Amino acid sequence: MINFNQITKIFKSDILVKPFVALDNVSFEIPEGSMVGFLGANGAGKTTSLKIIMDFIRPTSGEVLFSEKLGKTNFEVFKNIGFLPERPYFYQNLKGEEFLKFLGNISDVHASDIQQRIKYWAPRFRIDHALNREIRTYSKGMLQRIGFLATIIHEPKIIILDEPLSGLDPIGRKELKDVIVEVHKQGKTVFFSSHIVPDIEEICDRVVFLKEGKLVYDGSVDSLMRQGHSSFEIKVMATSLPKLNAPIQNLSTFAGSITVVEVMPENLRKIIEELYSHNLEIVGVESKKPSLEEIFYNIKG
Numbered sequence: 001m002i003n004f005n006q007i008t009k010i011f012k013s014d015i016l017v018k019p020f021v022a023l024d025n026v027s028f029e030i031p032e033g034s035m036v037g038f039l040g041a042n043g044a045g046k047t048t049s050l051k052i053i054m055d056f057i058r059p060t061s062g063e064v065l066f067s068e069k070l071g072k073t074n075f076e077v078f079k080n081i082g083f084l085p086e087r088p089y090f091y092q093n094l095k096g097e098e099f100l101k102f103l104g105n106i107s108d109v110h111a112s113d114i115q116q117r118i119k120y121w122a123p124r125f126r127i128d129h130a131l132n133r134e135i136r137t138y139s140k141g142m143l144q145r146i147g148f149l150a151t152i153i154h155e156p157k158i159i160i161l162d163e164p165l166s167g168l169d170p171i172g173r174k175e176l177k178d179v180i181v182e183v184h185k186q187g188k189t190v191f192f193s194s195h196i197v198p199d200i201e202e203i204c205d206r207v208v209f210l211k212e213g214k215l216v217y218d219g220s221v222d223s224l225m226r227q228g229h230s231s232f233e234i235k236v237m238a239t240s241l242p243k244l245n246a247p248i249q250n251l252s253t254f255a256g257s258i259t260v261v262e263v264m265p266e267n268l269r270k271i272i273e274e275l276y277s278h279n280l281e282i283v284g285v286e287s288k289k290p291s292l293e294e295i296f297y298n299i300k301g
């Protein structure tokens with residue numbers, strides 16, 4: 001649906017300041033119907049990439065290609081994109097509902113359709129109780145919700161969200177993630193940035209990962225998860241262990257009286273036999289699959 005093709009962005013602010021390479025030949029795809037997480041630490045280049053997709057800034061080289069399904073002209077394409085910026089601007093004196101109607105209006109949505117969409121989505125975004133209040137009275141979480149709702153009021157084919165979950169409390173994150181999932185289930189392609197790995201692991205099928213302006217990974221979450229090896233953790237009732245012959249990955253103490261031995265699957269049986277031969281009591285064996293976060297730390301490391 002969107003092809004971010006060999007994009008480099010160099011910021012040259014001043015003749016005396018060294019040019020800064022914010023994106024270095026970055027390519028990735030957002031396939032139609034997918035839910036793609038855009039991951040990267042602060043300053044990795046996520047917002048810069050999204051601004052380039054939205055044509056707010058131009059790349060130094062490379063191009064963004066849109067599939068014909070989004071539209072044939074730029075006008076059509078951007079009408080089919082819903083974008084939530086990192087720092088959205090709100091008309092403070094408008095009431096929530098007036099703001100949504102205003103945005104629906106400038107996107108040429110029929111008044112009765114706007115009304116219907118507000119009625120359907122506002123409770124899902126848990127903002128219905130505040131629609132008659134001026135936006136200047138909204139909390140950060142409420143701004144986040146109304147901003148997100150505004151991105152779908154014109155029923156775009158793809159929504160692009162820059163850190164939609166930032167600054168929300170755990171319940172707020174869960175609620176907005178549920179809405180993202182619902183919007184996606186209704187057939188929309190979703191691309192959203194975050195620096196929180198578990199959020200992406202939980203709801204995305206693909207992930208694009210940037211590190212310091214370079215692409216580190218673009219592909220499915222599943223195949224990335226398979227790259228990580230799984231190990232086992234054996235919990236032993238002991239404060240220390242005798243020397244073991246079979247190789248172990250890691251040893252740690254837990255709650256003062258339990259030692260945790262991490263082993264690879266091929267050594268599990270040997271270690272358990274050795275522990276029993278020393279008359280040690282095993283109180284638990286667990287498979288330990290690395291999280292996406294650990295896999296990324298390894299890529300970074």
Ligand SMILES: Nc1ncnc2c1ncn2[C@@H]1O[C@H](COP(=O)(O)OP(=O)(O)OP(=O)(O)O)[C@@H](O)[C@H]1O
Binds near residue numbers: 011045
């Ligand atoms: N107009 C600009 N002039 C100079 N440097 C810029 C400009 N815009 C962005 N940068 C730099 O480009 C890098 C990437 O910034 P960007 O905002 O894309 O990061 P990000 O991944 O969105 O980070 P965050 O998670 O903090 O939002 C940063 O080092 C930033 O300082």
Ligand SMILES: [Mg+2]
Binds near residue numbers: 046047048086162
């Ligand atoms: Mg950003």
